[in-house]
Amino acid sequence: MNFQALIRTRYSVRAYKPDAVEEDKLTRILEAARIAPTAANRQAFRIIVLPTKGREAELHRIYGRDWFVQAPLVLAVCAVPSEAWVRKADGWNAAEVDATIAMAHIVLAAAEEGLGTCWIAAFDPGAARDVLGLPPDVIPAAFTPLGYPADTPAPKKRRPLTELVRRGRW
Numbered sequence: 001m002n003f004q005a006l007i008r009t010r011y012s013v014r015a016y017k018p019d020a021v022e023e024d025k026l027t028r029i030l031e032a033a034r035i036a037p038t039a040a041n042r043q044a045f046r047i048i049v050l051p052t053k054g055r056e057a058e059l060h061r062i063y064g065r066d067w068f069v070q071a072p073l074v075l076a077v078c079a080v081p082s083e084a085w086v087r088k089a090d091g092w093n094a095a096e097v098d099a100t101i102a103m104a105h106i107v108l109a110a111a112e113e114g115l116g117t118c119w120i121a122a123f124d125p126g127a128a129r130d131v132l133g134l135p136p137d138v139i140p141a142a143f144t145p146l147g148y149p150a151d152t153p154a155p156k157k158r159r160p161l162t163e164l165v166r167r168g169r170w
Contacts, residue, residue: 011153013116016071032109033102039094044084048076061127071147079139099141116149
């Protein structure tokens with residue numbers, strides 16, 4: 001599928017089939033995250049692959065929607081600030097941006113593989129830290145279920161370019 005078709009057909013899936021995700025597809029998706037651009041190529045992120053079967057209750061602590069655990073897998077992308085590039089001028093740390101770029105690659109690669117995802121940022125960070133066993137210096141950045149869609153996409157609603165793009169100045 002060409003890129004323009006891919007970005008127009010990808011959607012946030014909120015119903016999943018229980019079918020397993022093939023290991024070769026998962027590997028290609030994880031590889032897409034690995035090769036994502038990051039500040040100074042530091043790759044200041046980690047991905048945790050969570051099988052959902054038998055872990056539904058604890059995963060619901062992170063995000064309480066039923067469809068979150070319908071897919072056979074949930075992927076957690078975490079930022080590692082201690083490994084990230086830091087802008088000298090103001091101390092800004094690129095770790096969370098690096099993690100979100102990796103997640104963008106994940107959702108697009110999954111769509112290319114015929115799999116569904118739904119980018120989730122509205123999770124409980126305390127529960128995420130506990131369930132994932134994160135060290136204090138690691139930040140849970142985003143989650144997505146990963147599986148075969150059991151729903152159909154609704155029409156996309158997006159703002160027009162004229163509202164989003166400025167040329168030359170604000």
